[in-house]
Structures are given as structure tokens and as C-alpha cells.
Amino acid sequence: MSETTEMAASSQAQANPLLQAWRTPFETPPFAEIAPEHFLPAFERAFADHAAEIAAIEHDPSTPDFANTITALERSGKLLSRVSAVFYDLVSAHSNPALLEIDTQVSLRMARHWNPIMMNAVLFGRIAMLHENRGTLGLTGEQMRLLERTYTRFRRAGAGLDEAAKKRMAEINERLAHLGTSFSHHLLGDEQDWFMELGEADRDGLPDSFIAAAKAAAGERGMEGKAIVTLSRSSVEPFLKSSTRRDLREKVFKAFTARGDNNNANDNNDIIVEILKLREESAGLLGFPTFAAYRLEDSMAKTPEAVRGLLERVWKPARARALADRDALQALVAGEGGNFALAPWDWRYYAEKLRQIRANFDDAAIKPYLSLDQMIAAAFDCATRLFGVSFTERKDIPVWHPDVRVWEVRDAQGKHKALFYGDYFARSSKRSGAWMTSLRDQQKLDGEVAPLIINVCNFSKGADGEPSLLSPDDARTLFHEFGHGLHGMLSNVTYPSLSGTSVFTDFVELPSQLYEHWQEQPQVLRQFARHYQTGEPLPDDLLKRFIAARKFNQGFATVEFVSSALIDLEFHTQPAEASRDVRAFERAELEKIGMPEEIVLRHRPTQFGHIFSGDHYASGYYSYMWSEVMDADAFGAFEETGDIFDPAVAKRLHDDIYSSGGSRDPEDAYVAFRGREPEPDALLRRRGLLETPEAA
Structure with a gap:
């Protein structure tokens, strides 16, 4: 030079x-x-x-x-x-x-x-x-x-591989990188382009907290004084639950499920076809019959057959429960004099009504007690009681947006452990969903390196200085992502490649899904679920109704998820030629499994960023359920002691799961914590799917 x-x-x-x-x-x-x-x-x-x-x-x-x-x-x-x-x-x-x-x-x-x-x-x-x-x-x-x-x-x-195969593999990798980026940009484009303004006549049934969030969303887009529904899940799902306007529910639902599938510049259908062909070719170069066989060789599940076995075991009782619920919802429609067949945009609305009848509970009743700040405090307190870590907010750490907050994390001896960034609110510059990532991973290769851990969510922001109020699902999401965050913050390994969440995809969801259990524990809710205006604690009667309602609509939730996981598996086990028409492939696969017409995939293919924005979850969306088998079983270790913060169990959880990163085989890590392999029926019990539908 x-x-x-x-x-x-x-x-x-x-x-x-x-x-x-x-x-x-x-x-x-x-x-x-x-x-x-x-x-x-x-x-x-x-x-x-x-x-x-x-x-x-x-x-x-x-x-x-x-x-x-x-x-x-x-x-x-x-x-x-x-x-x-x-x-x-x-x-x-x-x-x-x-x-x-x-x-x-x-x-x-x-x-x-x-x-x-x-x-x-x-x-x-x-x-x-x-x-x-x-x-x-x-x-x-x-x-x-x-x-x-x-x-x-x-x-x-x-x-x-030989040189010719390496050359082709490199070409495939370059093209897949471009396609995955295009897929995510298209999805963001469709989400940014669409909103629906809510006039006064369009607000029937919508709670004040939703209107406040809709006004905040409008303000974020430079539409002060107006109120809008966006295509963020945290906007769409509460609207579908509450709006009495069936015509508007249909409009919002169709826009939400059509993301990436609008025959416009953001259409993702052709991208999916090419991605699947290239993945199939790359797997073949490496000697695997399908991409799923390649992908799953390096996982806990090991084979597509093992994944399909788990999903089908859950699918049958979930579908039976969903069909029984569908009939009950249709009866509600008829009882109100509705002369129409239940449609997908009706399910959440009538499910809320059915929940009020069966459990005398609806989300609107508990949201005033689930303010974002209180749920953050609850997540922190559970971590303190389990692992001895403490959290102090810092105002001197640079952030990428004014809404981002930062806390310093210290261990039980008061030593600096990590920084935790929380970016909680939906905005048009943010992709949809919720995730954990890092700006720096923990390692000890050349001295102690403390991690910088991020949680990103898409909660609706409160308007005019009001706090953000979370639905039970939102609160669960907060704990889920914080569980991932703890996996990164508590990491205690030497080598960067083994740090924190650097584990198999079907193990990485264990720390996050396990942490969700604490959010719904009575002693946690009694302490932190307080009315945002009065400070009053959650009334015991409402708490009991909330707990009783937890397993409600699990048929729907499980069908929505398992069908998406099965579609992912089929995309990557069948010849790529079979999915050259993505919409036809989707229809055929849903018909094959007997998908209820009133429920759609949690992620339709053209918006399935988990598997098409990159390959991290390709053939791996099942991982959430594989991990749920472990997390449902793992929480039992605390329940069996009679103390959800039992120090001995918490120490094993810290040492064997949260702090060990990828430094040991995940099966060995789980057995070290639990003393045995997980018991699969724990998942079905947690979701209430071991009972007959009529007993729900």
C-alpha cells in the first residue's frame, strides 16, 4: 500500500x-x-x-x-x-x-x-x-x-465438495442471499403501504386503549388527530377481536393475510419458487435427498420423520378442539340472528364472546392491569429472584430511536454483567414481529466481554402520555423475548461461536418459552398486574377468571401454528417442482391435513419471513413446538418443589441451560437440568389438549 x-x-x-x-x-x-x-x-x-x-x-x-x-x-x-x-x-x-x-x-x-x-x-x-x-x-x-x-x-x-460443486454452491448462496433480502423488503413494503383510517362510525366495539394506540400509530405516520389500523399484528389482532363492524374486520383480515401476495412490486410468490429450487439443489450437492433432510441432520429432531411425528401427534387433538369450538362459534352467530357462515375474520370476534360466556373473561378486562412498564418490572423481578441479576435503567447509553430504553444488568455480586436494550413500540420503520438479537456477544477468549442484548417488539403505543397497555398475548411475548435475552445476558462461555443463543434452533426456544410460564403465575400477577390509573392490584376474581381462561381457544392457536409448521416441512421435503404454484400448493396441503376453512395459517407463505427471509428457520418452524415439549416439562421441575423460584432448581436452570450457551450437547444439557428426558404429554396438558373437546 x-x-x-x-x-x-x-x-x-x-x-x-x-x-x-x-x-x-x-x-x-x-x-x-x-x-x-x-x-x-x-x-x-x-x-x-x-x-x-x-x-x-x-x-x-x-x-x-x-x-x-x-x-x-x-x-x-x-x-x-x-x-x-x-x-x-x-x-x-x-x-x-x-x-x-x-x-x-x-x-x-x-x-x-x-x-x-x-x-x-x-x-x-x-x-x-x-x-x-x-x-x-x-x-x-x-x-x-x-x-x-x-x-x-x-x-x-x-x-x-469438488471444485465444480463448490463453484455452483457459491452461486446458489449468492442468489439465496439476494432473494431472502428481497423477500423481507417486499414484506416490509406491503406493511408500510397499507393502513385503514378509522372514522367515528368505524370505532364500534373498540376499547379506549385500542383507539389510543390507533391515534399514536397515526401520529407516528404524520397523521396527527386521526386514528388508523396498521398491518402490525399488535394492531390487527385486537381489531379483529373487538370491532363489531364485520365489513371492516374482513377488510383488515384480507389485507393482513395478503401481505406479499398482491401481484404488485412486493409480490413474493416467484421468490419462494426460486428459493425452494435453489435449496433443493444445494441439499443435493451435499448428498441429501431433500433440503429438510439436510437442515434437520444438524438439530435435536435429526429427521423430517421425527418432526412430522410430533406435529401430527399434536394436530389431531388440536383440530378436534378447533372444530368443536367452530361449531360453538357458529351457534353464537345464529343466536345473534346472523345469517352467515363463520369466516376467518369472524373467529377472534366470536371467540372473545364465547370466552366471556364460558370463562366470564375477555382481554379488555385485564389490559388496564398489564401496562408495559409493570410487565417489564415483572420480567426483571423474576430474573432477579431466579438468577440474582439486577437491572438499573441508564439514560447515558446511545440508542437508535428515542423510544429505545437501556438497562445495566449486574450479577448477584454487583458486578457488571450486560446491557439490555428494549425497543418495544411498533413503527413503520420496523419490520413486524418480535425478536431478540445482540450488538455484542459474551465471550472470555481475550478477557471478559460483556454482552449487549436487544429485545424488539411491536406493541401499540399509548397516546397522549398514556401508558402502553398489553394484551395477555403481548405480555407473554414480552416474557418470551426476555427469556431469549436472558439466554444472551447470562451466557458464560469462552468462545464467541458458542455464546448465548448459538444453539440448535429446536433448543433455542426452550429458554424463551420456559420464561413465559412465570408471566402467568398468580404470585407474579398479584404483585405486578396493577391498574394503570388507580394502582389497584388485579382483583382475585379477575385473576382466577384469567387463569381459567388460559386454555381457551387453544385448538385455534395450535391449528394456526402446526399447520404453518407442516407447510414449512412440506415445502422442504417435496420436490421443488411441486410448489411452482405457491397458492395451489398451500391450498392442496391444507386440504390434505383437513384444515378448518375458518382458520388460516399463522404465516401464509408469502409473509413467512421465518423460512424465506433467510434459512434460519427453514424446515425449522416446528422448533417452537419441539422446545415447548421441553419447556412444559421443565417448568414442572419448579412446580414439583412447590416454589416457582426454588433456589436449587433455579441454579440448575442457570448452570445447565441459560449460561452454558452452545458449549454442550442440548440433550445432555436438558437431562442435566431435569434429571431425565422430557415427557412429551406435558405439552398437550399445558395446551389443554389431552381432555375431550367438550370438557374444555
Whole structure:
């Protein structure tokens, strides 16, 4: 490099906050200083640095050992990890057209960067030699696990293929990266483009809390004084539950379920067809009969047959319950003099009425007691009682949006453990859904590195200074994502690749779904469910009715989920040619399983970001249910002691599940915690599906 080039590069680095040391509290990203134009130069530097680090490992003349190969790989790519974490947080949680354009470029560059690394024959040769001799290397348990995972990751990426197959695999990976990014951009585009304004005559049945949130949503879009329904699930589902206007329920429902399927510039049908063909081809190159067989080999489930077995075991009682509920809902329609067949946009509305009849409970009654701040406090308090951690809000940490809040997390000895960022409100710059991610992962390879953990949700914001009020589902989501957050915050491993949530997809949902159980415990609700205006605690009578109503409508919820998981599995086990018409494939598969006409998939294919925005959950949407078998069984360990905060059980939960990250085999980790393998019927009992439909 010439002196002039070096000076130019140095000047660029000084002007780019992504390439400088962060002089912020806890070395957190200085979001106010970061602009879209900083990302591409930062990525280019990060790619170059990482490539040089990989080349040094590849060309190291020393005999391969754990330190100069596996540990060196773990130390490489730090700048790339740092830049990527900030970039993808913004793309998902607070995007703009400039960032989305850069995302299209970065996804392709990322594939082109990683392909030659993951298919590097020399590098794989070093790893394979160590793997073959692993029993003689004197490794710790965590090091052995890291070697196994590194070897598996390279093998499954195609490092052992011949050159022609590697070339084709690289082409496939690049195209899939582009298609996945396009899919998510299309989905965001459809969600941003649509809203429905609510005039005074359109508000019948809608509670004050919904109107307040609808006004806040309008204000967020620059429509002060108006009220709108958006395509955020936190807007759509309460509207469908409460609105007496059947015509508007139909309009909102159809818009929600048509995202990505409108024959417009955001249509995702052709993208799905191409993704499935390319996944099938890549699996074939690696010697697998289907993409699902490839994907599930590296999971707890192991095979498509095992997944289908679990889903079908749950499907039958869930469908029977849903059909019985459908008949009861249709009877309600008739009893009101409605001369129409129950439709999907009617289900939630009449299910709320049926719940009031059967359990004398509706969501509107409890929402005033479930303010966002109180549910955050409840989630924190449960973590304190279980794991000894404490939370202190910090106002001095830079954030990407004014609504984002940050807490410092300390361990039981008062030592800094993590920072936790909460980004809770829906906005048009944020993709739909709820998720946990990180800006920095915990590790101890070169000194203690504390994690920066993020929860993102899409709750409706209260208007005019009023608090945000959560539905029971929203409160459960908050605890779910916080469970993922704890998995990241409590991580206590040496190596970055094994940190926090770096576990099998069908195990990663265990810490999150298990944590949901505490949200619905009477002693937690009695302490934290307080009326947002009066401060009065949740009345015992309402608490009892809420608990009694928990298993209500579980047929619907389970059918909605399991059908989506089955469609995912079928997309990836049948020949790709079978799904060349995505809509026809969807119809045929739903007919095959006997899907009730009054229920639709939780995620129709064109909006199924879990499996088409990337491949993390492709053939893996079942994971939530696989983990639920464990979480329902795991909470029993606390119930059996008579104390939901039992210290001995909590210590095992911390040591074996939350803090161990990916440093041990998940089956071994679960058995270490529970003392045995999970008992599958715990899931059916939790959902109330072991009883006959009439007994519900």
C-alpha cells in the first residue's frame, strides 16, 4: 500500500464512527454519529481485515493445532461482527430507503465474502485433521464442542465438495442471499403501504386503549388527530377481536393475510419458487435427498420423520378442539340472528364472546392491569429472584430511536454483567414481529466481554402520555423475548461461536418459552398486574377468571401454528417442482391435513419471513413446538418443589441451560437440568389438549 493510500484510508477511518474506537459507556455503538453512508466503507474494511486473518491461518506453516486453527478462527472477524450487528439492528428495527438499498448490496457481498472461507480446502483440511485426532488433543469439554461444531459447520457448507460443486454452491448462496433480502423488503413494503383510517362510525366495539394506540400509530405516520389500523399484528389482532363492524374486520383480515401476495412490486410468490429450487439443489450437492433432510441432520429432531411425528401427534387433538369450538362459534352467530357462515375474520370476534360466556373473561378486562412498564418490572423481578441479576435503567447509553430504553444488568455480586436494550413500540420503520438479537456477544477468549442484548417488539403505543397497555398475548411475548435475552445476558462461555443463543434452533426456544410460564403465575400477577390509573392490584376474581381462561381457544392457536409448521416441512421435503404454484400448493396441503376453512395459517407463505427471509428457520418452524415439549416439562421441575423460584432448581436452570450457551450437547444439557428426558404429554396438558373437546 502506498503512503498516499495509507493516508487516505486513515483519514476515512477517522471520519467513520464504525471504524473508530467507541468512547461511549461500555463501548456501545454511537448511533447518533452513524449514518447510512458509513456502512459500505466499514464493511469493505471489515471484509478485507477478515480475509487477511483467514489467509494467515490458512498459510500458517506450523502444524495445525487447536490454538493456531480453531482459536484463531474464533478471534477473526471482530470488525465484521461489530459492523454487521449495528447494521442489521437498524435494518430490522429502524430502517430507511438508504439502509434498505445498502442491505441489498451487503447481502450479496456477505455471501461472496463467506463462500471462499467456508469452502476453503486448506482451512477445512486443518480442521478435519484436528477433528480426526480430537481424542489425543487434551481438550476441555467446551473446546471439544467447539471443534465438533466448527468441523460440522464447514462440512455442511460444502468445504469437502469438488471444485465444480463448490463453484455452483457459491452461486446458489449468492442468489439465496439476494432473494431472502428481497423477500423481507417486499414484506416490509406491503406493511408500510397499507393502513385503514378509522372514522367515528368505524370505532364500534373498540376499547379506549385500542383507539389510543390507533391515534399514536397515526401520529407516528404524520397523521396527527386521526386514528388508523396498521398491518402490525399488535394492531390487527385486537381489531379483529373487538370491532363489531364485520365489513371492516374482513377488510383488515384480507389485507393482513395478503401481505406479499398482491401481484404488485412486493409480490413474493416467484421468490419462494426460486428459493425452494435453489435449496433443493444445494441439499443435493451435499448428498441429501431433500433440503429438510439436510437442515434437520444438524438439530435435536435429526429427521423430517421425527418432526412430522410430533406435529401430527399434536394436530389431531388440536383440530378436534378447533372444530368443536367452530361449531360453538357458529351457534353464537345464529343466536345473534346472523345469517352467515363463520369466516376467518369472524373467529377472534366470536371467540372473545364465547370466552366471556364460558370463562366470564375477555382481554379488555385485564389490559388496564398489564401496562408495559409493570410487565417489564415483572420480567426483571423474576430474573432477579431466579438468577440474582439486577437491572438499573441508564439514560447515558446511545440508542437508535428515542423510544429505545437501556438497562445495566449486574450479577448477584454487583458486578457488571450486560446491557439490555428494549425497543418495544411498533413503527413503520420496523419490520413486524418480535425478536431478540445482540450488538455484542459474551465471550472470555481475550478477557471478559460483556454482552449487549436487544429485545424488539411491536406493541401499540399509548397516546397522549398514556401508558402502553398489553394484551395477555403481548405480555407473554414480552416474557418470551426476555427469556431469549436472558439466554444472551447470562451466557458464560469462552468462545464467541458458542455464546448465548448459538444453539440448535429446536433448543433455542426452550429458554424463551420456559420464561413465559412465570408471566402467568398468580404470585407474579398479584404483585405486578396493577391498574394503570388507580394502582389497584388485579382483583382475585379477575385473576382466577384469567387463569381459567388460559386454555381457551387453544385448538385455534395450535391449528394456526402446526399447520404453518407442516407447510414449512412440506415445502422442504417435496420436490421443488411441486410448489411452482405457491397458492395451489398451500391450498392442496391444507386440504390434505383437513384444515378448518375458518382458520388460516399463522404465516401464509408469502409473509413467512421465518423460512424465506433467510434459512434460519427453514424446515425449522416446528422448533417452537419441539422446545415447548421441553419447556412444559421443565417448568414442572419448579412446580414439583412447590416454589416457582426454588433456589436449587433455579441454579440448575442457570448452570445447565441459560449460561452454558452452545458449549454442550442440548440433550445432555436438558437431562442435566431435569434429571431425565422430557415427557412429551406435558405439552398437550399445558395446551389443554389431552381432555375431550367438550370438557374444555
